Amino acid sequence: MNIVVCIKQVPDTNEVRIDPVRGTLIREGVPTIMNPDDKAGLEAALRLKDEMGAKVSVISMGPMQADLVLREALAMGADEAYLVTDRAFGGADTWATSCTLAAAISKMDYDLIITGRQAIDGDTAQVGPEIAEHLQIPNISYAEAVRVEGDEVVVKRQYEDRYHTVRAKMPALLTALSELNDPRYMTPGGIFDAFREKTVTIWTRADVPVDDGNIGLNGSPTRVFRSFPKTVKAPGMKIEEGVDESVQFVMDKLREKYIL
Amino acid sequence: MSKEYQGVLTFAQQVDGEISGVSLELIGKARDLAHDLNTQVTALLLGSGVRPLAQTLVEYGADRVIVVDDKALATYTTEPYTQAMTDVINEYKPEIVLVGATAIGRDLGPRVAGRVHTGLTADCTKLEIEPETHAFHMTRPAFGGNLMATIICPEHRPQMATVRPGVMVREIRDAARQGEIVDFLWTAKENACYVQVEDVIKKVSKKIDIQAAKILVAGGRGVGSGENFQLLQDLADAIGGEVASSRAAVDAGWQEKDRQVGQTGKTVRPNLYFACGISGAIQHMAGMEESDYIVAINKDPDAPIFGVADVGIVGDLFKIVPKLTEEIRAYRQQQA
Numbered sequence: 042m043n044i045v046v047c048i049k050q051v052p053d054t055n056e057v058r059i060d061p062v063r064g065t066l067i068r069e070g071v072p073t074i075m076n077p078d079d080k081a082g083l084e085a086a087l088r089l090k091d092e093m094g095a096k097v098s099v100i101s102m103g104p105m106q107a108d109l110v111l112r113e114a115l116a117m118g119a120d121e122a123y124l125v126t127d128r129a130f131g132g133a134d135t136w137a138t139s140c141t142l143a144a145a146i147s148k149m150d151y152d153l154i155i156t157g158r159q160a161i162d163g164d165t166a167q168v169g170p171e172i173a174e175h176l177q178i179p180n181i182s183y184a185e186a187v188r189v190e191g192d193e194v195v196v197k198r199q200y201e202d203r204y205h206t207v208r209a210k211m212p213a214l215l216t217a218l219s220e221l222n223d224p225r226y227m228t229p230g231g232i233f234d235a236f237r238e239k240t241v242t243i244w245t246r247a248d249v250p251v252d253d254g255n256i257g258l259n260g261s262p263t264r265v266f267r268s269f270p271k272t273v274k275a276p277g278m279k280i281e282e283g284v285d286e287s288v289q290f291v292m293d294k295l296r297e298k299y300i301l
Numbered sequence: 302m303s304k305e306y307q308g309v310l311t312f313a314q315q316v317d318g319e320i321s322g323v324s325l326e327l328i329g330k331a332r333d334l335a336h337d338l339n340t341q342v343t344a345l346l347l348g349s350g351v352r353p354l355a356q357t358l359v360e361y362g363a364d365r366v367i368v369v370d371d372k373a374l375a376t377y378t379t380e381p382y383t384q385a386m387t388d389v390i391n392e393y394k395p396e397i398v399l400v401g402a403t404a405i406g407r408d409l410g411p412r413v414a415g416r417v418h419t420g421l422t423a424d425c426t427k428l429e430i431e432p433e434t435h436a437f438h439m440t441r442p443a444f445g446g447n448l449m450a451t452i453i454c455p456e457h458r459p460q461m462a463t464v465r466p467g468v469m470v471r472e473i474r475d476a477a478r479q480g481e482i483v484d485f486l487w488t489a490k491e492n493a494c495y496v497q498v499e500d501v502i503k504k505v506s507k508k509i510d511i512q513a514a515k516i517l518v519a520g521g522r523g524v525g526s527g528e529n530f531q532l533l534q535d536l537a538d539a540i541g542g543e544v545a546s547s548r549a550a551v552d553a554g555w556q557e558k559d560r561q562v563g564q565t566g567k568t569v570r571p572n573l574y575f576a577c578g579i580s581g582a583i584q585h586m587a588g589m590e591e592s593d594y595i596v597a598i599n600k601d602p603d604a605p606i607f608g609v610a611d612v613g614i615v616g617d618l619f620k621i622v623p624k625l626t627e628e629i630r631a632y633r634q635q636q637a
Contacts, residue, residue, distance in 0.1 A: 207498055
């Protein structure tokens with residue numbers, strides 16, 4: 042079985058700060074990480090490999106620095122890594138990103154494609170289902186448990202108030218929730234191999250069979266019109282008194298507001 | 302852009318024959334947009350045996366309801382819903398399509414956008430028509446809520462957006478409202494994208510959905526343990542509210558995921574929100590800052606939550622919450 046896992050390198054959004062004057066992101070000194078949902082997807086793939094044997098390939102689209110997350114994936118146990126990188130792919134929205142990744146994946150052998158549900162920098166949850174659409178295969182979003190039976194994949198699919206047990210004939214794509222598992226750590230031997238022995242295959246524009254009209258900024262239906270820091274409302278009162286005074290203050294306010 | 306595409310289409314999500322709240326909120330927002338564009342609101346209702354729900358959508362503000370009633374649409378799966386929605390979009394050519402950012406909508410939306418080749422803006426918190434150019438401005442949080450971005454879709458139609466539940470406001474139901482109900486003739490086409498649903502397991506919860514609650518008592522890391530949440534439950538019971546939670550308390554296993562408020566949880570806007578032992582990560586505040594009145598209790602005077610609180614109490618929640626519960630009980634008894 043061939044499993045392809047899509048991985049994104051993201052800034053750790055818990056560490057992101059905004060320049061209050063310019064209203065832009067301060068990326069300096071912000072660590073990059075493997076997107077958490079993608080890491081759960083990789084772990085799910087590696088567990089299927091452990092249980093039943095599979096070749097796990099990881100693919101990422103991004104700048105050359107994304108090499109690092111692919112090496113991390115190799116160190117965790119992935120067999121092959123591909124980096125789709127070219128200036129021509131830059132500025133892509135979810136449509137252009139999914140077109141590019143789907144075209145790259147179409148060159149690979151795949152039975153199962155796993156993406157994270159969403160990336161923590163964009164939070165769109167669109168690239169997975171859109172890749173499946175371009176490849177004309179089924180997608181199952183929000184996977185919380187996965188097993189493979191013959192040529193079918195069976196997924197526990199999460200909804201707000203329920204689960205569906207969903208069965209799909211492979212090839213199929215699923216999007217992984219971080220609830221799926223606790224990803225393994227890299228092993229020292231794995232790290233050694235990932236950085237010294239294994240290679241990350243680089244695919245540039247010419248290697249990806251996709252139309253010019255579907256890539257990069259020009260192939261993106263959406264545009265960022267403007268971005269701005271969130272306006273925060275003026276803070277209210279802050280009380281640093283004893284317990285009784287504080288409680289009394291809250292009680293007065295709740296009565297004043299007719300909440301009580 | 303050509304005038305071929307006109308009108309605002311909303312996806313009227315229903316599950317088990319019950320219209321999801323966000324469907325009505327989308328119609329409410331669509332009315333504003335349609336007013337600014339001088340056009341009409343159409344709701345799209347997909348399902349099996351759902352036609353009787355169409356009138357409800359009219360009463361909440363839809364000028365027209367397109368119903369696709371077919372056995373293939375009984376339980377949500379991606380492919381037949383995508384086909385039905387795509388067929389309706391291709392037939393009626395709406396200028397704008399709104400979908401709830403639910404576990405269904407965030408699966409259906411990208412698949413439909415992929416099929417009709419257009420842009421989709423996820424999880425919008427603000428939708429506006431620019432008065433002069435009539436451009437559709439879709440604003441959403443990015444980078445975990447650290448930044449807001451306004452997105453446009455200039456060359457492709459329809460312009461699609463998903464909107465999180467609890468963000469927009471539904472109109473008041475008006476039983477006198479009239480609308481057109483259209484039965485759309487449709488049959489599912491075979492392809493390789495179908496899946497089978499073998500089992501449906503409902504999560505049992507006797508609690509009220511936190512998005513429907515008027516008062517929420519939310520706890521975070523500072524609550525310290527699952528058992529300690531009982532103090533918050535007591536306050537919630539005394540004041541007539543529900544317990545909610547930050548992501549930290551869900552990750553720690555103290556609360557269920559369906560109680561979680563924030564970027565990866567639910568967006569809430571209750572009349573009163575207590576934040577107890579919640580420091581106020583930007584991802585949490587993104588889900589609750591629209592609450593009418595916010596009371597924060599935290600022992601750290603520099604906690605960011607105080608930045609959005611109407612009343613901030615610097616102190617020990619283990620002393621303040623029980624005392625407040627006691628006072629509210631006493632007050633209620635005195636009133637009764």
